[in-house]
Amino acid sequence: MPPEPVGRPAVGLLQLLGTFVRLGAVTFGGSVQSWVHREVVERRGWIDNKAFLSGLTVAQVLPGANPVNIALYVGLKLRGGLGAVAAVVGMVVPAFCVILCLGYFYRGYGHLPVVHFVLAGLAASGVGATLTMGIKVARRLPRNLVTALIAVSVFVVVGVLRWPMIPVVAVAIPTSIAVAFFANRRTADVL
Amino acid sequence: MSSNRLLGLILVFSPLSILSIGGGQATIPEIQHQTVVVHGWLTNDEFADLFAIARAAPGPSTLIVALIGWQVAGFLGALAATFAIFVPSSIVMYAASSWWLRNEESTLRKAIEQGLAPVAVGLIFAGMVIVLRAAHAGFLALATTAAVCFVQSTTKVSTYRIVGAVAGTYLLLFAVLHYLARA
Numbered sequence: 001m002p003p004e005p006v007g008r009p010a011v012g013l014l015q016l017l018g019t020f021v022r023l024g025a026v027t028f029g030g031s032v033q034s035w036v037h038r039e040v041v042e043r044r045g046w047i048d049n050k051a052f053l054s055g056l057t058v059a060q061v062l063p064g065a066n067p068v069n070i071a072l073y074v075g076l077k078l079r080g081g082l083g084a085v086a087a088v089v090g091m092v093v094p095a096f097c098v099i100l101c102l103g104y105f106y107r108g109y110g111h112l113p114v115v116h117f118v119l120a121g122l123a124a125s126g127v128g129a130t131l132t133m134g135i136k137v138a139r140r141l142p143r144n145l146v147t148a149l150i151a152v153s154v155f156v157v158v159g160v161l162r163w164p165m166i167p168v169v170a171v172a173i174p175t176s177i178a179v180a181f182f183a184n185r186r187t188a189d190v191l
Numbered sequence: 192m193s194s195n196r197l198l199g200l201i202l203v204f205s206p207l208s209i210l211s212i213g214g215g216q217a218t219i220p221e222i223q224h225q226t227v228v229v230h231g232w233l234t235n236d237e238f239a240d241l242f243a244i245a246r247a248a249p250g251p252s253t254l255i256v257a258l259i260g261w262q263v264a265g266f267l268g269a270l271a272a273t274f275a276i277f278v279p280s281s282i283v284m285y286a287a288s289s290w291w292l293r294n295e296e297s298t299l300r301k302a303i304e305q306g307l308a309p310v311a312v313g314l315i316f317a318g319m320v321i322v323l324r325a326a327h328a329g330f331l332a333l334a335t336t337a338a339v340c341f342v343q344s345t346t347k348v349s350t351y352r353i354v355g356a357v358a359g360t361y362l363l364l365f366a367v368l369h370y371l372a373r374a
Binding site for chain 2: 027031061062073076077081091103114120121125131135138142150172173177181184
């Protein structure tokens with residue numbers, strides 16, 4: 001179903017819980033946010049891309065597991081406090097049950113090559129989901145030199161040079177926010 | 192005695208929850224240090240086993256604490272450890288998100304939003320490269336990555352079907368490769 005262009009679609013608490021239960025049960029570490037983006041923004045149109053991206057960044061910057069944080073943000077935005085609880089419970093409970101079952105069976109089957117092979121495939125598909133999200137999000141960035149410079153340097157320094165993320169982010173975020181703040185003020189002055 | 196162990200789990204994991212900036216992956220080394228070296232709840236080999244299970248399981252990898260809790264104090268231990276690792280950080284996230292969603296018109300919020308976007312994009316692509324490198328990704332993995340990205344960008348096929356299709360294809364592929372290796 002295409003998202004309504006005007007007004008926010010009403011999302012039921014059970015619908016919210018059900019979506020995150022399914023997401024929590026089938027998505028794997030490191031790529032969970034990308035699958036959430038696909039379900040909540042691309043397929044269901046519950047929140048728009050800009051709102052999702054700012055929530056995702058807050059989720060990444062603050063302490064806590066990213067999937068849990070982003071679930072909390074989406075739930076809070078759609079249905080307030082109860083929504084936040086429903087989304088987090090949906091994200092954590094199935095995964096909690098699965099991991100305990102796996103822990104129980106792992107010693108019997110963990111050495112099988114087929115298990116490792118399929119897990120590698122699922123990991124690769126997770127990277128694919130992240131690539132899709134990255135491309136979509138990057139295309140919606142404002143087209144200017146400073147924005148591109150910040151995005152590329154964060155990528156190179158963290159992804160290629162492997163500098164630790166926390167100090168890099170501690171410098172990059174205030175710089176980037178200050179640049180945006182003063183750029184906005186200058187445009188406001190001109191108008 | 193059992194309640195002492197539960198308390199121990201809570202006292203170890205709740206501070207880690209607040210310190211887990213940068214997501215679960217960043218916390219794993221500290222969880223290892225606390226549970227293996229400081230408290231001696233499990234050996235290094237046991238920790239490596241539990242870590243492999245956590246990576247194979249869906250959801251956040253921080254859920255390794257559920258397995259550790261289970262090992263230390265049974266099912267109640269698993270529950271206590273899970274609450275301890277998720278509740279404190281969620282309270283911080285809740286407070287920050289509430290402010291965030293209430294101040295949609297503030298100029299500070301607009302600047303924060305614009306400033307965060309390029310940093311987020313840089314981190315998304317950096318995280319991808321790190322995962323691919325850690326997995327020693329070969330041709331098959333890169334082809335899978337490209338195929339999933341293509342399907343997602345051009346269709347609206349549901350997440351569950353894509354994950355199912357990848358798992359099915361890999362099972363089939365494994366069977367074929369196994370058969371060819373024998374023949």
